Amino acid sequence: MSVNSYYYRKLHSLLGVIPVGLFLIEHLLTNYTAFKEGQQGFVDQVQWIHSLPLVLGLEIFFIWLPLLYHAVYGLYVAYTARNNTSNFGYFRNWMFRLQRFTGVITFLFVAWHFFNTRFQVTLGHVTETTLGPLMHGIATQPVYFALYVIGVIAATFHFSNGMWSFLVSWGVTVGPRAQRVSTYVWMAVFVIMTIMFILSLTAFTDPSFQDTSNIKFK
Amino acid sequence: MAETATAAKKTVKLIVTRQDSPESKPYTEEFEIPYRPNMNVISALMEIQRNPKKADGSPTTPVCWESNCLEEVCGACSMVINGKPRQACSALIDKLEQPVRVAPMSTFPVQRDLVIDRxxxxxxxxxxxxxxxxxxxxxxxxxxxxxxxxxxxxxxxxxxxxxxxxxxxxxxxxxxxxxxxxxxxxxxxxxxxxxxxxxxxxxxxxxxxxxxxxxxxxxxxxxxxxxxxxxxxxxxxxxxxxxxxxxxxxxxxxx
The missing domain is CATH 1.10.1060.10 (Alpha-helical ferredoxin)
Structure with a gap:
């Protein structure tokens, strides 16, 4: 069986959902504890993740490498499109264009976000227990907050619309009716996830995230 | 009689994207042809073929295109009309906004004017x-x-x-x-x-x-x-x- 663009593209599509899409949901649920339970709940959640066996291996093989492949191949896919919404201003054609646009925005955002959070832990500037104050520092700067909101909207849109596309590309939603219902479902997911992410981001601006003096560590 | 006189003055304006050879650069030319009832883009192109003059009256070469069945079943006369790819035979002038912009489907190699290689x-x-x-x-x-x-x-x-x-x-x-x-x-x-x-x-x-x-x-x-x-x-x-x-x-x- 020769390896050709069919397999590269299918792998890109699959990795976008498993594990990258699942990681986005996991990330959202972790962040959301900051809104729901405050810094104590957030720290507990972060510490639980760090207690997982082979956590670095999980990160490398289930997040970073799949994400890198999805991002780089995705940039190539976006480059090969000849967007024509000016002549064909249909809803799905706009979604096609936005999928590629938000993909590029998400790529830039994730690279920057990785640099000012996870990479800072690697450098030893912060530890996993002081991520709350780190995020507080970022979220309280209006420009950074705005960039995070843009990044989060792009990421959730790309995920939700990408799921719609995934279901078509693997032959799950075949007929027009199934595809229409799928549009409604994934647009609802987009709205819900965006609200949850922004609530989490707003939660980090709370003064209780300034330091970890009241936090109990495991 | 007055009605006929007004009808005779009525014209159709077209802007056609032309290309002299597969390698040469495309350019546009404007045409203004006499209106007849029930015209389609093909009959408008035929009119240009009969009298190959641009809107300003200067002579030019007749526009090349392909067509065959003239009833939208053969697919030969596909071209981009007012931004949308479609068959020229079923594109009725009465239903088109003027000036009618006619261009080849340039996703395909353009041979000459509106003629493409599918x-x-x-x-x-x-x-x-x-x-x-x-x-x-x-x-x-x-x-x-x-x-x-x-x-x-x-x-x-x-x-x-x-x-x-x-x-x-x-x-x-x-x-x-x-x-x-x-x-x-x-x-x-x-x-x-x-x-x-x-x-x-x-x-x-x-x-x-x-x-x-x-x-x-x-x-x-x-x-x-x-x-x-x-x-x-x-x-x-x-x-x-x-x-x-x-x-x-x-x-x-x-x-």
């Missing part, structure tokens, strides 16, 4: 084996019967005239990709749904699982909007996505 589409049909192989050295006897409901569904797909409009509308059919385009994918569905054609279904699916095959689809769904025959192209693509996915796993598992 050869890649016929190559695609050969690639996916869009036929039913029944030739042999002996009589194979009658084929299996086809259910009427299935036949009606297949008929919808059989209306494809290889006109190229879906490829022109598709954002993923361009010089940066080798995407085969919606038409050939739908033909795989047509021939794989035929009781005799089904016997070679795997060959056609495998052709779609090669470079430039079905993976090139980015779900912009312009094709189904643009198709002059109303063929459910996106349903065909999704169904072939399902079939190729099944085929992929079956092959991996050695089933």
């Amino acid at each position: 050869g890649r589409m016929f190559h695609a049909l050969k690639k996916v084996k869009a036929w039913i192989p029944i030739d042999g050295t002996y009589d194979l006897g009658p084929g299996p019967r086809m259910a009427e409901a299935k036949r009606q569904e297949a008929y919808e797909l059989a209306r494809c005239m290889t006109c190229g409009v879906c490829l022109e509308a598709c954002p993923n059919v361009n010089d940066k990709t080798s995407f085969i385009g919606p038409a050939a994918i739908s033909q795989v569905r047509l021939f794989n749904s035929h009781p005799t054609g089904e016997m070679n279904a795997h060959e056609r699916l495998e052709a779609l699982m090669e470079d430039g095959g079905i993976e090139g689809c980015g779900n912009s769904q312009n094709c189904v909007r643009a198709c002059p025959k109303g063929i459910p192209l996106t349903t065909s693509i999704a169904e072939m996505n399902r079939a190729t996915t099944k085929h992929l796993f079956k092959r991996w598992l050695g089933m």
